[in-house]
Amino acid sequence: MKTDLALHQQLVAPTDTATAIHTEGLRKVYQGGKDGPVALECLDLTVNKGEFFGLLGTNGAGKSTTIGMLTTLVTPTAGIAWVAGHEVSADPVGVKSRIGVVSQANTLDRALTVLDNLAFRGRYFGMSASAARRRALDLLEQFDLADKASAKAHQLSGGQARRVMIGRALMHLPEVLFLDEPTAGVDPQAREDLWQIIGNLHKAGQTVVLTTHYLDEAETLCQRLAVIDHGHLLACDTPEAIKATSGAQTVITVRYDADAGPVEGAVRRIPGGPHDIVIDGPTLRMRTTRPDGVLGHLLREGGAVGLTVRDAATTPPSLQTAFLTLTGRDYQP
Known part of the structure; x- marks a missing residue:
């Protein structure tokens, strides 16, 4: 040695x-x-x-x-x-x-x-x-x-x-x-x-x-x-600083028991917007930099139009969302 x-x-x-x-x-x-x-x-x-x-x-x-x-x-x-x-x-x-x-x-x-x-x-x-x-x-x-x-x-x-x-x-x-x-x-x-x-x-x-x-x-x-x-x-x-300073967004996903289209208008008026919203059948996916209270709004607004939430998930800012924010597109290796 x-x-x-x-x-x-x-x-x-x-x-x-x-x-x-x-x-x-x-x-x-x-x-x-x-x-x-x-x-x-x-x-x-x-x-x-x-x-x-x-x-x-x-x-x-x-x-x-x-x-x-x-x-x-x-x-x-x-x-x-x-x-x-x-x-x-x-x-x-x-x-x-x-x-x-x-x-x-x-x-x-x-x-x-x-x-x-x-x-x-x-x-x-x-x-x-x-x-x-x-x-x-x-x-x-x-x-x-x-x-x-x-x-x-x-x-x-x-x-x-x-x-x-x-x-x-x-x-x-x-x-x-x-x-x-x-x-x-x-x-x-x-x-x-x-x-x-x-x-x-x-x-x-x-x-x-x-x-x-x-x-x-x-x-x-x-x-x-x-x-x-x-x-x-x-x-x-x-990695933590990149996620924090890039404006990386929290992703909130809700799956209702029927098509989520009727709730879109009300969801877009949720405080803290504008929010990036994508609807795919019963699934609504929202990207936001101000996630506090949003999930509760989604439950209430869905109920107001007769929709019941079957599943919900909140994904905090990640390198994936940071890359999306930095480049304007999803990360595809």
Whole structure:
């Protein structure tokens, strides 16, 4: 372990800043040059050391493009980015030596054993053969994969492969760990296991940057979130603050015993409006920023036109409703 710590000290440049990532005006335009389709527009972002930071957005929002630029795989069209104190475009080698990356695709070498997949990564970063093997075995034990050390990559389940990829990315003790949709395509139990592993890494002090299109994943794991849509940063704060400051609405759903149409006019006059109301047969759904007393009004107004409430539910502001408020459309991963 001393060898590993010494390696870490050599790799990390001394710094007095608490910032792990900082971008200014980061922009990416694909095919067609500066007038082509914009994948990311003028991203200003700061991630603190030791933070669990999430990039949340639907597929094609610009999350993977952002990760690609921060990890030197994608060249920015404009703007500048620093990762672990090194400017991405000017010093890509310095950045690569200080980051670990887990991509969406399975990039394990199918010809190697699980142990060798990790050990060879350590050797690539300058570890001795014995130090790399020790570090690999420690990580496999930590991730409950010690019994898979001699297995080939193609013999692993999807969740096991993701755990091995995370272990491989941690071989050289990176300052920042990038996870690009790490739970996409895995079964629910494997997803829970990955959540626990990633959460434990953060508790131990690891800076983590996660891209995800799963709202529950973002809310469960991330201390702060950047909400990205169509290449634009819409919000950046804690999940609770985003829900509170975006004007996210409470959703109240009532199912009557007959068509809810006759009650619509009276419901629209409920104090605190205007309310966003959708009627689908006997079901009335209302979005409101002032939910106090609304459910009682719905019961009374329904009774006034001869309708009986069969079912009712109140859903408080969530990332789902925050996204709706920020973008004007429902969240569709």
